[in-house]
Amino acid sequence: MTNIYSFLKNVWQDLIETQKENNFFIPFLLLLVTIVLPLGINNITLGILFLFLLLNRKKVTFKRSFFLAIPILLFIWMALSYFWAIDKERTLKAIPKEITLLLIPFLFSFIPVFNQKTKEKILKYYSFSIVAFTLVFMMRALIRYAITGDSNAFFYHGEYHDDYGLVPKLLNAIHVSVYVAVAFFYFLTKEVKSKADYSIVLFLFLFLLLLSSKNIIVVFLLLTFFYTSFYSKAVHRVRLRNIAIMVFAIGFILSFSRIKERFLVEIQSNTERGVRNDMTTIHTEQVHVVSIYEAWNNEKFSNGDFFPGAAFRVYQARMFFEFLQEEPIFWKGFGLNASLKKLLDKEKQYDLYPGYGTLNFHNQYIQNFAELGVIGFILLIVMLGVSLYKALQVKDFMHIAFTILMISLFLTESFLWRQRGVVFFTAFYSFFAVSNSRN
Template sequence: MSVSYFWSIDKHETLKAIPKGITLLLLPLVFMKVQISKTEKEKLLKYYSFSMVLIVVFFLLRAVIRYLVSQDTRNFFYHGESDDDYGLVPNLLNAIHVSVFVALAFFYFFTKEMKSKIDIALSLLLAGFIILLSSKNIILVVVVLILVYFLYYSKASHKMRLRNLIIFGGIIVIGLSLGKIKQRFQEEFRNNAPNSISPNVSATLENGVHNISIYEAWNNEKFSPNDYFPGTALRVYQARMFLELLKEESIFFKGFGLNASEIKLLEKEKKYNLHNGYGRFNFHNQYIQNFAEIGVVGFLLLVIMLFQTLKKAINNKDFMHFSFAVLMISLFLTESFLCRQRGVVFFTLLFCIFNSISPKESINIEAKL
């Protein structure tokens, strides 16, 4: 990332971005010298999870107070929009990122073998908060991970697989029927499903704003300032722009430089006549972001890191580690998580903690298994 400064097409932006990513270098250097035990890892996860409980309580109290003042139910869901800051968490904090932070804490309490009433209550509190944050991707991943836990990791998994599958299938149905969550899923499917496979069905028109479908995002030669890109359509459009840039520019090996791709996305915004501002969105996909900015080497390094941590989690039968790996793999498909300093710190620190159990203890774990 730092070396990309020398060929960056926007050296100023690359230089600004390097300090945000310095954790990717410093924390691994620390963990090369300091190895933690399994017991220490459990303590760290415990402190982290209880800290997240305090943060969740704070934002719920904040939402209640703001609702009493404004009588606006938006205070209980997702994050604020750019024109106002109504939302369960502030716009700049990002509901999807917070969902990931809370999800890991949820699994700490949810997967404890000996659960107290407090553990159960905190699990329900964190699960409810994730639902209120309304991130479709994270909700689905959490549900899938719960299923995996009951089917393959819990002590009773072999005896109750069918029953648990039925129960959690029902939970999915109930979850998707809840007001705001149902609305977010319905909006995504309504805006994208009709045109996702056929160009002959017109997209939804609301208040003069044209909701772009997946098909249109991938195929339209021109857009208009009245076009609105729902979440999935925006990500499809950004993937399309990346493939175009990959063909047009010599970025396969080196990329544009760290944080330097915005110039090219702004050029695409003008070319396709998008509403002013869409060109300032990053790729919303960490794999593509790495490839576009630091080339195929950066892309492969990220994939290798994720594959390595997932493999180690499976080999050690460590569900918390497995949850972290799956959450990161899925999050990177829809977010450029490592473009934010909090994303870099979260990913690097947890990656190092999960992969730094001392060799002696690793041998003991393998012997027990």
Template sequence: MPKNKRPSASPKMLVFLVVTILLAIPLNYAFSSIATILLVVYTLLTAKKGHFNFSLSLALPVLLFLIMCTSLIWSVEFKCTLKALSKEIPLLVIPVVFAFTRLWPKQQKDIVKFYSWGMVVYALFYIIRAFSKYFSTGDASVFFYHELVTKDVNAIYVSVFLSVALFYFLVKKYKKRIDYMAFGLLFIMVFLLSSKNILLADIFLILIYVLFWSGITKKAKWTIGVAFATLVVIAGYYTKIGERIKSELEPGTEMTVRESGTNAISIQEAWKKDTFTQNDYFNGTSFRVYQIRIFTEMMSEDPVLLTGYGLNASLNRIKEKGEEHNVYKGDETHRGYNSLNFHNQYIEVFADLGLIGFLVLIVMLGINLKNGFSNKDFVHIAFAFLMIALFLTESFLWRQRGVIFFIVLYCLFNKELYSSIIEKERS
């Protein structure tokens, strides 16, 4: 026997390290970074050449990272691009780690299971902390949106983290009472976090599962579906989520950014108005319409269609557009519109990495969704659909929490399982 033979990777250790990364994401950035480094080091120490299996699905995020690195050549803001690359390193290292990892179906299921129960613990912590704040202050807003989880962690991001766990409990075949309680707690949390996009995506996916995947009788499906939809509509109408939806449809109903006297900008004005005033207010929808508009202007004015401006380098052009259209510049207490990025992953990738980077992202999302249906794994399908929906309103991959969460679950769900590889070798 060779003296320096490398030890094989322990399945339990792999599960522990991947779950640790996922559960560290809502904490301080250092924790998820350390957990990622530990997984990489462990993989290097136990990696064996014969285990390497680098599929197209794992190669695509690596290709996206290489395009980001290459964008240093043409970036209009070299320092910004260089600095941003450090946050995107998981796109390179996590797929390589999974390429060297022998992953059995049981390990994949265990990772999702332990992650989901970890999210239940987070949900309990956030709820208990909210009650503690409420008893101290009497302010009911501590139960909603960023106040519930802090603005730094971000209510929308936590909604996504919890939603994946929610679908684990939804599709679990043999449910105990505690599983139903966990599902209920997670859904209540997503509801309280008031992310319209994620909540609507969750409701849609739950109804799809109940009506077409659950295996219960047709009568029960429709009864449960109608009852659930009715409950959600009633609850939404009388809670914060109803107020947030109303504020999007009627811009003048929400003036929380600055003092009264501001002028609410409609969707049509956001798209057509040439010059705004410092008293003009954009709600979430109208602001995103404005951003799509300036993106189209930028693409028509600058020769960057194929390459983009460089990773994280489009912000200065956004600021210039803000000056041109005279949007609110901000003050000592409020951030200006011209200092915000696109809040849309598709546009962000196109603006920073050009058409090539955009197409790589689209292919990744397409493969992710296709594999979910091919594997008949509804948790995978839910993850794929949530990412497609989330990318419409958030630059998720341009944030450390977002890129780690996405790439770990993307690789976990799209990595070819070892049992499948063995089957192919035998046939």
């Protein structure tokens, strides 16, 4: 108990001392560490940031930044899309969810630059908060497994109406994978590691495997190999590479069957429950699993057709290209979040199982193009491009890892159409871009 008290006291003193150096340190840190908490709490922390800006308005100055202007322009274009949206009601409801694209860059236009020491502490405390959350989720899974004996408690997220997975469905396992991956790379890139740091690296690695996000796992492993091969210091390179190989081997052995299932079958099911999708449960004997070829070429589907993740994304890409040919969306798109109307029409046209038409494109690039036209698409590409350029220019591996993770995630998820997603992306984008451009 004495050791815990001493540890917490040291953490508190460190937070206070750093806060004295930059008045926006704790408010911004709160915005990051509450990303997995209920949205209301995260919104409050954004309000606290604005409150600190008002309290310190005489001490701050406005700083122009090309990096910060891009997300602001993207939000303005989103808001303008209301005037040509085919579903004005849905567009109007979606605009407030995207407002952090405006607010966070605006705040960073005034916030004093976080120096390298403060920047490291923000990443440190964010990463430790993620470790704490993952421990809670793991304990939750252990308790559920002890009660029910169902190993599904250790994988992915809950399905449709239930919450029986490693993380709540509301958080989305794929999105949590990104939050955890950023924390993992913080501990991996520490120049001096304690035994506790190595244990955390192992734990977060295994947690990512259990979340079973195929895309993130592949990119995460490639980034880990890239760092241990090229970024770690020469005297540590062999040791770090051996640790990475060992951790991967252990994690792969422990979760092989479920990872294999998600990569090869892309369906989490068992013989008693049948095959699941996001809308309902379809019994195994009634299901035809749609292939990627069929998703791209079939003229008609049926209620018994089940789309695995990859096949569904191919189908959605097919719908987008059909929209480009059939609708005048090239320049302006359907309007923010307004494509649902057309996707529902396609659901009826192709006789899909009811509910598939309510799902978005699951691809941020296509989502931007379909709803905001080529201008919205270009703004997204430019934002990612300048982030990667700056990360490579200053050789900041954390910045590189974040940007590569976002580029890959956007291929399979409409991440910015989720409130947590847009807060996470905009906060880290602004944080890295501004800190690395001015330090």
